[in-house]
Structures are given as C-alpha cells and as structure tokens.
Amino acid sequence: MRRDGTDQELGTAKQRSLLVALLLDVGRVVPVDRLVELLWGAEPPRSAVANIRTYASRLRAVLNGETEHLLSRPPGYLLTAHADEVDFLRYERFARRAQQELADGRTAAAEALFRQALSLWRGAAAEDIRRSGPLGARLDALDEQRVTLLEDWMESRLRLGDHRAAIPELRELTKTHPLRERLWSQLMLAQYRAGNPGAGLAVFNEVRRTLVDQLGVEPGPALTRLQAAMLAHDPGLRAEHTGADPGTTTVRVCPRELPPDVSALLGRSAELDRIDDAARNSAPVVALHGPAGVGKSALAVHAAHRLAERYPDGQLYVDLGANEPRSAPVTPICVLRRLLRTLSGGGPVDLDDPLEAAARLRTLTAGRRLILVLDNALDEGQVRGLLPGRTGSLVIITSRRMLAALDPVAHVDVGPLPPAVCAGLFARLTGPEPACRPELDQLVELCDGLPLAVRIVAARAAGRPGRSIRSLVEQLADERTRLDALCHDSLSIRASLAASCQQLTHGSRLLRLLGALALRTVHPAIAVAALGGSRFEGDRALDQLLELRLIEQRGPARYRVPDLVRLHAAELDPGEDVQAPLYRVLSWYVRRLAGSARCQTGERGGGDAAPLIGAREERRRADGGAAAPWWRSEQANLQALLHQAYRSGRPLTQRVERLVAVLQPFAGPPATRGPGAGHPAFPRTADLPLPTGRFNLPGHTDERMPR
Structure with missing residues (x-):
C-alpha cells in the first residue's frame, strides 16, 4: 500500500492476510466466520474472533485517511475502494476488456490491453503472506489466471505476426511453466512461422521428454496434431494475407476451443x-x-x-x-x-x-x-x-x-441420475474417505438427482474436511434453507432454476401458484382450478412447464413438481392473492372425493358432490382398489393445502370442513362393511393427514387444527 508516494507499514503477517482476504472481496461484506476460515483454515484458535477484531482495528488506523475504507458491517467487515485504487481491480478490468477485444477480432487492441494488465503484476499474488488453506487456494487461482492471460497475450502476438520477438519470451515461460502445453504449442508455432520448422519440431521432442519425465504421460492431442501438421508442411499453419482485407493478418489454424473436460462424469x-x-x-x-x-x-x-x-x-x-x-x-x-x-x-x-x-x-x-x-x-x-x-x-x-x-x-x-450414481459422484469428488452410507443416501436424495446439486454439496464438504455428512443432511433437510445450502462460489441451484423461470411466458403464473400452494403433484384439472381459466389455458401452461423440464410427467395426465423446483417457485412472488386459487383447488378435491364416495356407497346427490371429473373417470374410480393409489398419491398435496386453508380462516375453513365430510366414507377399520364404514383398499382415518389432531408438515410441526 502506498499513500502520497510512501509505502505504508501494514503490520503482522496475519494482519496482512486479513487485508488480502478483504481485498479479494472488495466492496462486499465478508462475515467474520469466513475471515476466520480464510486465515486459519479448519483449526482456528479460540481467540480467532477477538484476533480478527484486533487486526481490523489496526488496519483501520492504517487504511482510513480522509475516507473510511474499512468499515464494520454485520456480520463482518466491508472494505471499500475505488477501482483505480487497487491493482487487482485494475488488472481484472484490463483483462476482461482484452479478452473481449480478442474474441471480437480486434487483435491489436487486445494485445495492448493484455500488456497493460500483465504490467500490474510484480511477482506472485500477495507473495509476502503465507499461503495456506482457502486463502492460499484463492491466491493460487489468481496466479493460474495470470498464466492463462499470458497465453492469451501470446496468442494475440502470434496473430499479429510477432513470431520472432515472441520466441525468447515463450522460451522463458515454458521453463517457468513446463507443464503448460498451450505455451509449448505457441513456441512450436512461433518457430515454424519464423522460418525454423526444425526448431519447432525440436520443441515437440523437448516437451515430450518433460511430460514423460515429470508426469509419465505423452503430449496431448493438440500438440500431437500440431507436430503432424508441421511434418506434413500443412499450409494452414502459415500466416497469410487474405484478398478481402490486405491489411489484416489471418491464420488458418485448427481451433481448439473446448473447455476443460470434467474430472468426474458418472452414469452417462x-x-x-x-x-x-x-x-x-x-x-x-x-x-x-x-x-x-x-x-x-x-x-x-x-x-x-x-x-x-x-x-x-x-x-x-x-x-x-x-x-x-x-x-x-x-x-x-x-x-x-x-x-x-x-x-x-x-x-x-x-x-x-x-x-x-x-x-x-x-x-x-x-x-x-x-x-x-x-x-x-x-x-x-x-x-x-x-x-x-x-x-x-x-x-x-x-x-x-x-x-x-x-x-x-x-x-x-438427459435426465436426473439414480441415487447410487449420485452417491458415487459425491464420493469421487470428496476423496477416498468412506462415508456413512445411510446418511450419504439421504444427502443425495435431497439433491433431486441433479449432478450440479451433488457437486455443490461435494465442494462444500471438500472445503471443510471436518464437516460431517450428517451436518450437510441437516442443512438440506430444512426446506426453508435448502436452496441457500445448495450454493457454493459461482455454483447455485437457485440461479440455474431462475434462468429456466425467466424463459416462461404462459407457464409463469401456474408455476408461481404451484409454489405458493406447495403442491407436489399436478394434473390438468388442478391446473385449471388454480388458474381459474379454461382447459386450454391449463394445458398450455403445463406444456410449457414440461417443455422447460420444470415438471416431470408421471402418467397420461399426471405431473410431479421436483422438490427443488417447488422450493424455488415458493420463493417467487405469486403476483396475486392466493386465497381464490386455494379455494378453487380445495373445491376440486371436495368434488372429486365426493364423486368417489358416491361410487363407494351407492349414493347420489348434487351440490358439492357434483362431479367435476366426468362420468367416465368416475366410473373408473368406482373400484376402491383403483381409487386407493390415487388417494395415497394425493396426501402430500392435501396436507399442504389443509395447512394453508387452516391458517387463512373462513371461508376456506368451510372448504376444509366439507373436505373432511366427504372423506368419512373412506375412514374406519378395514374389517367393517356397509355404507360409510370404509373400504378395505383405503387407509384408516388414523393414517390420513386429516385436520383432526396433530398436523405435521416439514417446517410446520405440532400445530392443532379444529375438528
């Protein structure tokens, strides 16, 4: 740090480490527990929090001049600085602009920006502090970014025809970073275009010896193909002037733009x-x-x-x-x-x-x-x-x-992975240490079979070696915080789902209502009831949700809302009062169950018993054995709806009372017979989520509801 051209004393090593940790997240509040983790890793001293406060107080005395830079902001500290005050921020700005200019074909402008960005580096990142734990990993990542930027800079120079001048620098870079195959390929190409194809082929032999000696592997496909092209004197390796633009140097080199391959891909x-x-x-x-x-x-x-x-x-x-x-x-x-x-x-x-x-x-x-x-x-x-x-x-x-x-x-x-494959992926990403299988199975089940979710929890587990699988399960099991737990660094299930929701048009309102009503399953009649529109509107909304894979089809007219989608939908603003949609959906259940009750008892009636589902489906439901699986599959929906209705008060409570009334024909001991005595294919009253005792739902436990 400099003030008025004079270097400032920044204190002890831990004090400087604290400053580095805050600079890496400049402009954002860094929680105290995160700072403790960055400075001491998994085994901080008991006085860690008090030490942080002491270091912050001393740094504040150094940093705060006419303007306050280091501020206390719950739950931690905030370091504020202008973009031109921090070389790290200036470097990032130049690097982004350079890479964009290179991608847009403005090579000369990109080369100048690369040079500006790299001129800000003086040695390694924060080289005067000890590298250990998560803070050391972040600094290592910065150094890795610098090498990648050096490669991009060399690429821009080769595109501009600066082959001879680049050779000595590429020589030095390959000595410093002997395992970076892209630098070696650039050196080979520079030698070839400078008129020394033999020297370019000699570079290949050199890199081959290096890789075999240090890693026991042969050069990768890119280097091998470049050697083959040199041996064949491929004209595509030459820098040429095109007739379309005589002032522009273009190179017809085989592009190699694929991102790095994934380290673990299972079940595909x-x-x-x-x-x-x-x-x-x-x-x-x-x-x-x-x-x-x-x-x-x-x-x-x-x-x-x-x-x-x-x-x-x-x-x-x-x-x-x-x-x-x-x-x-x-x-x-x-x-x-x-x-x-x-x-x-x-x-x-x-x-x-x-x-x-x-x-x-x-x-x-x-x-x-x-x-x-x-x-x-x-x-x-x-x-x-x-x-x-x-x-x-x-x-x-x-x-x-x-x-x-x-x-x-x-x-x-490409569908979700089976639980066994998810468990294998988690184990592959976190290391060879054995995990408790029942807890691991529960953990991957809460990830909905999504590799992204598994990778997030694996990254969190690997980042905190002392953290148990049980603690991760406890975090994910709470539906109120599950999406918060499925976020690590730039990986986020919530952000991924938000991108899908952003593409919705016709299905947007239905998804928000499904989230507000906490429905686990949905079929066309429920969609129509929730929307309060026509069958066409319900089908169109369901089709779009299915198209974007926000719901899963589980039968000819039945869809499941995956748990993570449901939780994200519940966070969205429904944009309307949900009392009316809730009333309509409850009414639909009343009518459907009333129709099943009439089929079971032989009664006929009107009012709430008027069938909404149609004569054909009502006849199909006449067999209790066919109705029981449907009833069991609807219990989660009814439990969520009953809870919301009870909290809303009348007139929704009247719908609950009517729903309880039409459920009575299905209640009773299996051995009894006769009208209203129950059906052997249906669960007993004690097994049903009726509002007649303790009402248990994740996040809403031990609430009493009236009979």
Whole structure:
C-alpha cells in the first residue's frame, strides 16, 4: 500500500492476510466466520474472533485517511475502494476488456490491453503472506489466471505476426511453466512461422521428454496434431494475407476451443453411446435436452473431447447464454461473427445480415471435419442459422427444451441420475474417505438427482474436511434453507432454476401458484382450478412447464413438481392473492372425493358432490382398489393445502370442513362393511393427514387444527 508516494507499514503477517482476504472481496461484506476460515483454515484458535477484531482495528488506523475504507458491517467487515485504487481491480478490468477485444477480432487492441494488465503484476499474488488453506487456494487461482492471460497475450502476438520477438519470451515461460502445453504449442508455432520448422519440431521432442519425465504421460492431442501438421508442411499453419482485407493478418489454424473436460462424469454411458452412434452414422446434429443442473454441458464437452480425434479440423465452442439469469441470450448474428472470425484466422467480420453470415459459415466449413458445441441454446431459432452444411462436421447442442423442430437431429434426453450414481459422484469428488452410507443416501436424495446439486454439496464438504455428512443432511433437510445450502462460489441451484423461470411466458403464473400452494403433484384439472381459466389455458401452461423440464410427467395426465423446483417457485412472488386459487383447488378435491364416495356407497346427490371429473373417470374410480393409489398419491398435496386453508380462516375453513365430510366414507377399520364404514383398499382415518389432531408438515410441526 502506498499513500502520497510512501509505502505504508501494514503490520503482522496475519494482519496482512486479513487485508488480502478483504481485498479479494472488495466492496462486499465478508462475515467474520469466513475471515476466520480464510486465515486459519479448519483449526482456528479460540481467540480467532477477538484476533480478527484486533487486526481490523489496526488496519483501520492504517487504511482510513480522509475516507473510511474499512468499515464494520454485520456480520463482518466491508472494505471499500475505488477501482483505480487497487491493482487487482485494475488488472481484472484490463483483462476482461482484452479478452473481449480478442474474441471480437480486434487483435491489436487486445494485445495492448493484455500488456497493460500483465504490467500490474510484480511477482506472485500477495507473495509476502503465507499461503495456506482457502486463502492460499484463492491466491493460487489468481496466479493460474495470470498464466492463462499470458497465453492469451501470446496468442494475440502470434496473430499479429510477432513470431520472432515472441520466441525468447515463450522460451522463458515454458521453463517457468513446463507443464503448460498451450505455451509449448505457441513456441512450436512461433518457430515454424519464423522460418525454423526444425526448431519447432525440436520443441515437440523437448516437451515430450518433460511430460514423460515429470508426469509419465505423452503430449496431448493438440500438440500431437500440431507436430503432424508441421511434418506434413500443412499450409494452414502459415500466416497469410487474405484478398478481402490486405491489411489484416489471418491464420488458418485448427481451433481448439473446448473447455476443460470434467474430472468426474458418472452414469452417462447410455447417453455417450447414443452420441457416438450418431457421429458414427454421420448424423450432423445431436441435441441434448434436460432439466436445469442435470449436467448437459459437462456431457456435451466430455463427448466432444472423446470424439476430437475423429474431427481433425478442430473444435469450436459457443455458450449461447440462454441459461444465464438476468441476461439476454446471444443473438445468432453475434455468434456467426465470432465463428467466422475464428475460422478465418481472426480477421474482422462486418456482416450484419444473418442469412449472408450463415452462408459464409457454410462456405468456410465446407470440406472440413469440425465439432461445433452450441451450449445453452434457447430454442430452434437461435441455432438454426449456426449449423454448417452436410460436410462431415458434428454439431452438439444443449438446451433445456427438446428442439423438436430441427431436422435431422438425434435427440438425447438427459435426465436426473439414480441415487447410487449420485452417491458415487459425491464420493469421487470428496476423496477416498468412506462415508456413512445411510446418511450419504439421504444427502443425495435431497439433491433431486441433479449432478450440479451433488457437486455443490461435494465442494462444500471438500472445503471443510471436518464437516460431517450428517451436518450437510441437516442443512438440506430444512426446506426453508435448502436452496441457500445448495450454493457454493459461482455454483447455485437457485440461479440455474431462475434462468429456466425467466424463459416462461404462459407457464409463469401456474408455476408461481404451484409454489405458493406447495403442491407436489399436478394434473390438468388442478391446473385449471388454480388458474381459474379454461382447459386450454391449463394445458398450455403445463406444456410449457414440461417443455422447460420444470415438471416431470408421471402418467397420461399426471405431473410431479421436483422438490427443488417447488422450493424455488415458493420463493417467487405469486403476483396475486392466493386465497381464490386455494379455494378453487380445495373445491376440486371436495368434488372429486365426493364423486368417489358416491361410487363407494351407492349414493347420489348434487351440490358439492357434483362431479367435476366426468362420468367416465368416475366410473373408473368406482373400484376402491383403483381409487386407493390415487388417494395415497394425493396426501402430500392435501396436507399442504389443509395447512394453508387452516391458517387463512373462513371461508376456506368451510372448504376444509366439507373436505373432511366427504372423506368419512373412506375412514374406519378395514374389517367393517356397509355404507360409510370404509373400504378395505383405503387407509384408516388414523393414517390420513386429516385436520383432526396433530398436523405435521416439514417446517410446520405440532400445530392443532379444529375438528
């Protein structure tokens, strides 16, 4: 730290560590317990909180001049600073702008910004503090980002033709980071384009020896293909001037844009086999669809890595942004410009007509075998113009919707994982330590079979080695805080579900009402009752919820609301008073149960007993054995509805009384017979969630309801 050109003394090592921890989250309140974890890890001293207060007091004396920078804000401390006051913030700003300029094809501007960003580094990040625990991991991540930025900077210099000047710096970088294959490939390419192909091939032998000696592995596919291209004197390796823009240097190098492969992908062998079969049978497009958090992106990237050797002309990757909350999906013309820049070597693309840009893309991909991964697509309209012609290339699309209007497409449904696979994934991510199997089974059950949720709880468990599986189960078991517990760093189930809800139009109101009413299952009649509209409106809303995989179909006319979706929907503002929808849904249950009661007792009547479900379904329900499974499946819904009705008071309590009345024919000992005595296929009264005693529901226990 400097003030008026003079270095300031920042105190002891722990005091400096506290400052680093606050700087890494500048502008945000950092809780005291988080600061304790960052400074001492899993075994802090008993005086840790008092020490934090002492360090903060001393730092405040150093930092606060004319402006207060370090403030006490419950539940911790807030460090405020202008973006130009912190080199870390300046570096991040320059780095973001540089990478955007490079992606947009403005290579010279990107190179200048990369140089500015890297000039702010003087040694390692916070190199004068001891690196240990979570704080050390965050600083290691900063150093890793710096190396990645160095690679991007070298990429921009090679695109600009600065091959000879880059060679000495690349030599130094490969010595400092001998396991970074991208730096080695850049050094090989720089030597080749500088007129020394033999030196470039010698670099390959050098990196091969390094990897074999240090890791016992051979060079990766990218280095191997680059060596093969050099041996074949592939003209695509040369830097060329295009006739379209003589002042622009473009390079036709095979793109390698795939994100890193996932370290653990379990339970997806069937889906991978379908993708492999589609590629083997020359299917040009494979579309993966499934609910939020189910791992479609990881599966697509893993499949692309597996198939990369079959597509030697490169791999392209584009995140279409449909699953980013509070942001608009990327427009097709922006994606087309980006693809055209990549395939033409980085030159500017000024096309504004999507049709013309799509035609140019088909021209550039003609005769090439590429993999194009289009991740997080919104709908068919966003991707239709991005597909290359029938050239032997493969396109892998991920979307929450099934893109049924695309043709020809091999559709792959990616569903939640079985509990055993989720347990294996958790164990793979957290390490070899054995876990208590019953508690682990309960933990993964609360994750709804979503790999994203499993990865979040695994990351939380790995970050706190002393934390037991039981404590994680207790956090997730409370429905009021489950979504808060399923959040770690940038991973969040709530954010993932919010992106799906953002895409809703017709189904938005129904989802909010399902959340407000806490319904676990829904079928068309309940949807109609909740909406208070027509059967067409109910079906249209259900279709959209099903399309975005926010509900699951469990029969011809029955849908399940997954627990995590239900909890997120309950957090949404319904935008209306739910008394009327609750009254209509309760009335529907009264009428349906009254119809079943008449079928059981042989009675006929009107009023509330008027059948809402229709004569055909009422006849089908005449058999008690068929009605009992339906009744058991509706108990969770009725329990939630009865609780809300009781809290709301009259006139809803009148609906509850009527509901209890129509349930009486189903109550009683199984051995009895006769009108009103009960049916052997139905549970006894004591087994039903009736409002006649203690009413137990997670989050609402031990509440008395009147008879």
